[in-house]
Amino acid sequence: MAAKVNVAEKLGVNKFNTDEKNSHIDVDKGYADKKEVDRVLRACPAAIYTLDDNGTLFFDYLGCLECGTCKVLSEGKLVKSWNYPVGTKGIEYRLG
Amino acid sequence: MSEERFDCIIVGGGLAGLTAAYVLAGEGQEVLLVEKGNYSGAKNMTGGRLYGHSLEKVIADFAASAPVERKVVKERLSRGVGDDMVTVEYDSAGLACPFGESYTVLRGKFDRWLADQAEEQGAMLIYGVRVDSLLEENGKVFGVVAGDEEMEANVVILADGANSLLAQNLGYKAPPQINQATVGVKEVIGLSEEIINERFNLASGEGLAWLFYGNGEDQVYDAFLYTNTDSVSIGVTMMLGEIDHTQNSVPQMLEDFKNNSKIAPLLEGGRLMEYSAHLIPEGGENMLPKLYGDGIILVGDAAALCANLGFTLRGMDLAVESGLLAAKTVLAAQEQGDFSADTLCAYEKALQESFVLACVKGGESCLAAVKAGGYEEDPISAFNTAMGEAGIK
Numbered sequence: 004m005a006a007k008v009n010v011a012e013k014l015g016v017n018k019f020n021t022d023e024k025n026s027h028i029d030v031d032k033g034y035a036d037k038k039e040v041d042r043v044l045r046a047c048p049a050a051i052y053t054l055d056d057n058g059t060l061f062f063d064y065l066g067c068l069e070c071g072t073c074k075v076l077s078e079g080k081l082v083k084s085w086n087y088p089v090g091t092k093g094i095e096y097r098l099g
Numbered sequence: 100m101s102e103e104r105f106d107c108i109i110v111g112g113g114l115a116g117l118t119a120a121y122v123l124a125g126e127g128q129e130v131l132l133v134e135k136g137n138y139s140g141a142k143n144m145t146g147g148r149l150y151g152h153s154l155e156k157v158i159a160d161f162a163a164s165a166p167v168e169r170k171v172v173k174e175r176l177s178r179g180v181g182d183d184m185v186t187v188e189y190d191s192a193g194l195a196c197p198f199g200e201s202y203t204v205l206r207g208k209f210d211r212w213l214a215d216q217a218e219e220q221g222a223m224l225i226y227g228v229r230v231d232s233l234l235e236e237n238g239k240v241f242g243v244v245a246g247d248e249e250m251e252a253n254v255v256i257l258a259d260g261a262n263s264l265l266a267q268n269l270g271y272k273a274p275p276q277i278n279q280a281t282v283g284v285k286e287v288i289g290l291s292e293e294i295i296n297e298r299f300n301l302a303s304g305e306g307l308a309w310l311f312y313g314n315g316e317d318q319v320y321d322a323f324l325y326t327n328t329d330s331v332s333i334g335v336t337m338m339l340g341e342i343d344h345t346q347n348s349v350p351q352m353l354e355d356f357k358n359n360s361k362i363a364p365l366l367e368g369g370r371l372m373e374y375s376a377h378l379i380p381e382g383g384e385n386m387l388p389k390l391y392g393d394g395i396i397l398v399g400d401a402a403a404l405c406a407n408l409g410f411t412l413r414g415m416d417l418a419v420e421s422g423l424l425a426a427k428t429v430l431a432a433q434e435q436g437d438f439s440a441d442t443l444c445a446y447e448k449a450l451q452e453s454f455v456l457a458c459v460k461g462g463e464s465c466l467a468a469v470k471a472g473g474y475e476e477d478p479i480s481a482f483n484t485a486m487g488e489a490g491i492k
Binding site (some may be wrong): 044071098 | 135136137140141142143144145205206207208210226227230244261262264274275276282284327330336339342344345346347348349350351353354358371372373374375377378
């Protein structure tokens with residue numbers, strides 16, 4: 004089997020117009036259902052939902068590819084609200 | 100604060116919205132298209148292969164001037180992984196492809212080109228503006244709201260993509276269920292044109308479309324590989340509900356797939372140019388939203404017009420056709436001076452009569468529709484027969 008994927012490295016080649024001030028996704032970081040957290044964490048293509056060694060959930064919206072996977076999987080649960088970034092911000096595909 | 104009332108406002112500058120803008124502006128309509136990205140294509144992603152037939156109706160011979168990557172002349176379908184992979188190859192040139200010519204494309208380039216064509220027709224395109232909500236009174240839509248700005252129009256065309264929050268907020272569409280949405284994750288990997296030609300046995304300008312079914316130990320994902328001019332688009336797709344049937348992560352699936360023994364050598368020496376992800380509405384007929392209403396029409400992914408037909412995944416040609424049919428509907432409504440649902444219902448009828456809804460409703464009926472159009476070849480049967488002969492289910 005292949006080596007563990009390094010998603011951050013892949014996101015590093017992308018162009019993002021980062022909105023440092025506002026997250027377009029509101030995540031319930033204290034969400035208690037570990038199974039739910041795990042499925043969103045594994046489904047997110049950008050791997051921006053992560054757990055540290057203590058099991059604390061981190062979410063870094065700046066690397067978001069705006070696909071909506073977490074919204075469809077977990078809106079109303081782990082994902083409290085989901086919108087696109089404001090105009091001009093977020094991922095900018097040069098190739099697409 | 101509306102100073103001007105547009106004939107039509109289009110939300111979203113992808114293929115569906117741009118096609119509608121192109122056609123309407125070409126007929127002298129005052130058209131405003133609002134796109135949240137900094138250019139058309141900035142937020143868009145495809146596998147991707149564009150079947151050209153619907154865009155041909157709008158811009159004849161578009162491939163001669165549009166930035167298509169390669170014309171697809173070769174198709175492969177595979178099952179299994181690595182050393183266990185069984186592959187069937189078609190030579191499309193000899194197959195009389197039922198949907199006409201198709202091309203590999205990269206949306207960041209292609210959509211910008213189509214946007215330029217729409218602007219030349221007289222459409223007004225504004226970028227970097229996210230539409231937050233629709234102006235609506237008693238169920239009748241009459242414009243859009245973006246930040247503090249309100250802009251009014253006789254009719255709004257929603258072309259805001261697979262997630263279409265606007266359609267959901269308007270109550271036209273339920274959020275997709277986990278068995279109705281597939282996530283696609285892709286890498287574009289740069290390789291020289293010569294190396295691609297050599298490794299895939301292609302001439303310059305000729306492309307390969309390759310689909311892979313039931314990959315990984317748990318078989319939860321499918322995969323694709325398309326050759327561009329000097330890059331390869333490679334990715335995986337997974338129905339979201341499948342996440343409960345695997346321990347793997349989606350990004351790891353793509354990594355595993357790339358590293359399997361049949362694929363890795365084809366990508367050797369390549370450089371990652373972009374990593375992208377997008378949702379694909381795959382709910383078929385059950386997922387179709389309300390397609391029109393008073394002062395509003397839904398097109399493309401926003402209308403969930405997408406089809407997984409087994410041997411091919413299609414959305415872009417459906418998007419273009421829906422944009423064209425929406426524009427024709429708006430033009431007819433303009434003549435009648437009536438933009439109510441009573442007039443705009445012609446859009447759904449036109450979709451029914453076109454290939455679009457037949458495709459959405461499933462591969463079988465689509466193929467029947469294609470055959471009714473005079474095509475003799477049946478790629479699904481050919482594939483299944485070949486797979487049967489190879490002992491693969």
